[in-house]
Amino acid sequence: MTKIFETPLYAYKRSKDQGAGAPIRHKVVIIGAGPVGLAMGIDLAQEGIETVIIDDNDKVSFGSRAICFAKRPLEILDRLGCGQPMVDKGVEWDVGKVFFDDREVYKFDLLPEEGHQRPAFVNLQQYYFEEYLVNRVRELEAAGAPIEIRGGNKVTAIGTHDDHVTLEIDTQEGSYNLEAEWLIPCDGAGSPTRKMLGLDFVGRVFEDNFLIADVIMEADFPTERWFWFDPPFNKGQSALLHKQPDGVWRIDLQLGWDIDKEEEKKPENVIPRLKAMLGDDVQFELEWVSIYTFQCRRMEAFRHGRVMFAGDAAHQVSPFGARGANSGLQDTDNLAWKLKLVMEGKAPDSLLDSYNAERVHGAEENILNSSRSTDFITPKSEMSRLLRDAVLDLSEHHEFARPLVNSGRLSVPCTYDGSPLNSSDALDGPARTRPGSACPDVPLGDDYLLPKLGGKFTLLTIDADAPDMVEEDGITVARLALSVKDDKSGALKARYMGDATSAVYLIRPDQHVAARRPNYDDNLFRAAIRRATGKE
């Protein structure tokens, strides 16, 4: 059977730009057709912005790679018109088990909060994730949206100018030049673009190797996340077992620093390790094996004039917590609407600096969390290991120690506290919806709140009066009028009102809160709209 990741999905085709007399100038060029580049392209093309995605390859991700997709990125994908296939195919899970040495120390249930359209997580191989994004690109193309993927196109040189970027691109038919008003490199942790521009990428190296094996097996393991600290089958190291669709299981084995990677990757060495873990009688087939090391680092600035980096190209984290692809999608969510307003002349160029401020803040949070998980999983000193083992020993019998066990703090959206786009909080409401927060979903009869917010500025009123439409300096804000009575579960009140009896929220196109007050005040909300678009 040919796997989807072996099939060219955007094979090289000669484009009309090749052989054009002078370089053709495009609105936006994205480098890299991975999860982040594709999501970025879809977001812009849906808004009618002409976008070309360039990739030196022609296939989706080889091997499963990123497998755990969190609620917020799924909500973003809903806005991009392709959340449903991800959820339909993905495996949902709630239960995790933690093992220490030869025993199960405890079991947890994520107990996902009710009243959200999307689950807390789905497990889905990156190749499916990318395939569904490519399908969405094809759907948009067919509907006449200005988007194009150019496979087999490799960027070899970049020139930056005040009002555009020039690119030299290599193909099997030779090289050609093109220009872009804006360039968005999403070309991964090893970003060739970053290197071509001579930009920094500083952080912490972790001296460790992990073996990833995706195995196909007919096994009765439940759909749970199992994590072992110091198991008998991998002494002194860690292990992870996690289910993916199609009977594929992700197995992650820590190997330590001083190993021969090529040797360890050989099936004759991998298979005995897996048998020791799974038992001799379990039948399995290897789908993909890889060894990875990781670093936690980021660029000092994600924006460099007309070039805006997104995803792993801008920031890299350890895999614990699934904060890589998930945070990359939040980058695109943050950038798309800002770029659109700037391109349309409806917001000043400086609005794009807030992309840098907000997403650097997000990257810092992700790096902090994933570094802490890594330090717990692979203690760096004897005392660190003693404390870690003490936590695990106590966790077997005492609930208090369990929050200290850290095998990955799973990705949650970053709150942009202190963002220059926020207005000060004027509602005595819940902290989770303070300015800067990503809006939590709420059930509304047969529907949900987030699809109603969509991707435009919204004035959400809950038991409060306001004009149906506010227009401020080119920004149109439509009202969504709700009452706490619209949600019998009480989630709308709990998540957006708290003790308040009325509330008015200004919500950004990326569904983050910009401002909130108990009542509509024309002057103050107009100021909030200006602030949220970089005009104050």
Added chain:
Amino acid sequence: MTDLILTPNIDGADDFYAELLTAHDGLSKEDSDALNARLVLVLANHIGDRKAISQAIKTAKLGR
């Protein structure tokens, strides 16, 4: 006299744990052990409650 609290009682557990690890950064094993010993004494004094402290000692011995 209160019972020893054995349910989660620290807000920001990850911050606490990181602070504890950071306190040990760069110390020799001997210095780290000494730090832990002083920390136990300081915390025990803060708790004050003899019954709670006795229960804590028993808990830390993992019932052995």
